[in-house]
Amino acid sequence: MSLAIVHSRAQVGVEAPAVTVEAHLANGLPSLALVGLPETAVKESKDRVRSAILNCAFDFPPRRITLNLAPADLPKDGGRFDLAIALGILAASGQVPAAALEQIECLGELALSGAVRPVQGVLPAALAARAAGRTLVVPRANAEEASLASGLQVIAVEHLLELAAHLNGQTPIAPYQAQGLLRRSQPYPDLAEVQGQTAAKRALLVAAAGSHNLLFSGPPGTGKTLLASRLPGLLPPLDEQEALEVAAIHSVASHTPLDAWPQRPFRNPHHSASGPALVGGGSRPQPGEITLAHQGVLFLDELPEFDRKVLEVLREPLESGQIVIARARDKVRFPARFQLVAAMNPCPCGFLGDPSGRCRCTPEQIQRYRGKLSGPLLDRIDLHVTVARETTALHVPLGDGADSASSAALVARARQRQIQRQGVANAFLDLAGLRQHCALPSADQDWLESACERLALSLRAAHRILKVARTLADLEQAELIARSHLAEALQYRGHPQS
Numbered sequence: 001m002s003l004a005i006v007h008s009r010a011q012v013g014v015e016a017p018a019v020t021v022e023a024h025l026a027n028g029l030p031s032l033a034l035v036g037l038p039e040t041a042v043k044e045s046k047d048r049v050r051s052a053i054l055n056c057a058f059d060f061p062p063r064r065i066t067l068n069l070a071p072a073d074l075p076k077d078g079g080r081f082d083l084a085i086a087l088g089i090l091a092a093s094g095q096v097p098a099a100a101l102e103q104i105e106c107l108g109e110l111a112l113s114g115a116v117r118p119v120q121g122v123l124p125a126a127l128a129a130r131a132a133g134r135t136l137v138v139p140r141a142n143a144e145e146a147s148l149a150s151g152l153q154v155i156a157v158e159h160l161l162e163l164a165a166h167l168n169g170q171t172p173i174a175p176y177q178a179q180g181l182l183r184r185s186q187p188y189p190d191l192a193e194v195q196g197q198t199a200a201k202r203a204l205l206v207a208a209a210g211s212h213n214l215l216f217s218g219p220p221g222t223g224k225t226l227l228a229s230r231l232p233g234l235l236p237p238l239d240e241q242e243a244l245e246v247a248a249i250h251s252v253a254s255h256t257p258l259d260a261w262p263q264r265p266f267r268n269p270h271h272s273a274s275g276p277a278l279v280g281g282g283s284r285p286q287p288g289e290i291t292l293a294h295q296g297v298l299f300l301d302e303l304p305e306f307d308r309k310v311l312e313v314l315r316e317p318l319e320s321g322q323i324v325i326a327r328a329r330d331k332v333r334f335p336a337r338f339q340l341v342a343a344m345n346p347c348p349c350g351f352l353g354d355p356s357g358r359c360r361c362t363p364e365q366i367q368r369y370r371g372k373l374s375g376p377l378l379d380r381i382d383l384h385v386t387v388a389r390e391t392t393a394l395h396v397p398l399g400d401g402a403d404s405a406s407s408a409a410l411v412a413r414a415r416q417r418q419i420q421r422q423g424v425a426n427a428f429l430d431l432a433g434l435r436q437h438c439a440l441p442s443a444d445q446d447w448l449e450s451a452c453e454r455l456a457l458s459l460r461a462a463h464r465i466l467k468v469a470r471t472l473a474d475l476e477q478a479e480l481i482a483r484s485h486l487a488e489a490l491q492y493r494g495h496p497q498s
């Protein structure tokens with residue numbers, strides 16, 4: 001056999017498309033050619049593979065070796081193909097049985113000694129290998145991550161010699177048994193630890209129940225960050241599919257991705273973060289904060305301080321749950337279904353309306369500050385809530401009954417009603433859904449219309465009020481939206497300009 005095929009996987013966004021490594025030995029002057037438009041890193045792997053094969057006392061065939069990584073147009077960077085390339089050469093030269101390679105896929109970088117080093121983005125490859133029905137060979141350091149794809153057979157190796165002995169049937173390696181090391185979910189921070197702020201906690205509950213985006217407006221030091229960080233703990237636990245999506249993103253983004261598995265993410269990027277850091281990008285596109293917040297919460301503190309262009313980009317993922325990053329030749333898609341919690345000060349100094357009278361901001365300055373936020377972005381935020389400074393902590397009862405566990409139970413019940421009724425959370429209702437599921441008795445319809453007229457609210461704002469009212473009714477297990485729900489929803493109508 002002078003031709004061998006080894007299966008491996010590339011990494012594009014959070015996907016792991018199949019790559020086959022074909023190794024062919026021909027007569028002629030000894031040489032080693034890599035084709036399939038590989039990038040520099042793959043060329044470097046030729047040297048690593050040659051050294052690893054020689055240092056393991058295998059025969060490096062003194063023939064004309066051609067290696068083809070197919071398909072040609074996938075990015076193939078990093079050392080992840082070293083192991084597949086080495087196996088291809090060994091199989092093509094009869095040093096491991098080629099038939100043993102048919103049902104496996106392999107990933108791993110080789111050290112010059114033949115030791116197998118960990119690579120990034122193993123989980124997406126593991127999920128894809130499971131779907132393809134093959135066994136996955138991974139570096140031992142990546143085995144626990146690969147084993148998150150339950151049902152996948154994982155062979156963990158530390159050295160090329162070990163793998164060759166396994167494939168030759170000399171020393172079979174037992175499939176890796178998951179250690180459960182990554183399943184060490186920490187508790188979310190509890191709502192009960194936030195003192196006072198009853199109205200803001202109520203808004204968090206409503207946001208969680210209907211998947212509504214939320215904007216807190218209030219002076220510094222009122223606990224907006226503290227409140228926002230409690231939202232993940234109010235949301236239903238991730239199901240396995242969602243947890244794997246989250247873990248796959250973190251697998252692609254860093255080497256130690258899974259210390260909070262399987263938790264909903266809470267991301268809190270600073271307003272000075274660059275566009276690519278927030279939405280993703282780069283020549284080899286990496287996920288940004290909005291993707292790292294997938295299935296969790298993206299908290300943008302001091303919202304008006306963010307680059308306006310970046311904020312405009314958020315509109316796409318807020319609608320579609322994904323972000324498409326266009327590159328010169330192709331596009332990379334990253335998931336980005338996050339719940340947005342934003343916070344802003346009422347004015348540039350933050351103390352507008354504060355009893356201390358510290359605010360000296362002029363109306364023009366305040367207008368300019370608020371004007372940094374575009375109507376279309378604010379339109380995607382259903383709940384606008386003012387957070388006031390608590391007069392003094394001494395007067396605030398610690399336990400007002402709102403802890404995360406009891407709130408999460410209410411949220412779960414309300415969400416279940418929405419899914420059974422319409423298949424989506426209330427925040428995602430379209431016009432037809434609004435008509436069907438948020439119909440009002442004519443007296444209430446008139447009442448809402450006159451309220452909107454009085455407050456100069458747009459039709460879109462009225463729709464927002466209806467969706468929130470639907471969530472308030474669902475929290476009470478009510479079939480129909482009542483006047484009280486409308487009245488409370490109207491309180492969340494937010495800024496005059498929206």
Ligand SMILES: [Zn+2]
Binds near residue numbers: 349350351352360361
């Ligand atoms: Zn001010």
